[in-house]
Amino acid sequence: MGCTADGALLYGCVGIVIPVLRKTTEPAVLKMSFPRPENRFEPDALSAWGGRGAVLLHERDDDRFAMLLERAHSTMLVQAAEGDEVAAIAGNVSRRFAIPAPAGLPRLQDRAAGWEEQLRRDARKFPGALPSRTVQAATATVRELAHHQPDTLARQASARPLARTA
Structure with missing residues (x-):
């Protein structure tokens, strides 16, 4: 290089x-x-x-x-802006990420079952860490939303890219 x-x-x-x-x-x-x-x-x-x-x-x-x-600057958004400005900047960046998903990337619907099982496994491994209604709501959200997404490239919180698709 x-x-x-x-x-x-x-x-x-x-x-x-x-x-x-x-x-x-x-x-x-x-x-x-x-x-x-x-x-x-x-x-x-x-x-x-x-x-x-x-x-x-x-x-x-x-x-x-x-x-x-x-090379990106190391300044975080919360250090550079305040209140509504942070939300506006975050929204603009999110819109830039929303592009048609390239072929060959994993699809959200294909990963959802694994995430749902991981949530349940973690809840069993760490009983009481979260109220059961929170775990139930999270698994229901994954199950429900994963199958109703556009074919759009998305950025996970962990920064690993995924393509969402219906």
Whole structure:
């Protein structure tokens, strides 16, 4: 990818990020994700978004779960805006993410049964962590809404892309 390191290694739940200089002067990051099935679709989603609402994907190496990405600012929305302005900005970004889903991405309806079972399994594993009516409402929501979604690319809270479809 022809880059030079330009900062300290950062890490999180899904991999590591190394600030780099691309083409010797352009700030970017090299993101290396852990080789998990859920992480293999992120480059497809970033490519589809094309920098609209998400960082721009410069290069990808799918065999190594590596991506060279536009370097984003570390300021969080709540630090940069207040009240209604936060909601307006978040809404604008969400609209940018709402694009037709590329072929080949997992569909929400195909993943919903697994999420519903995971909610139940977690409720059994951690009894009393949530009231049973909350667990029931969550599983009902997953079951009900997963099958009535447009064929739109969506961004999960965990930042893993999914395509929603009816």
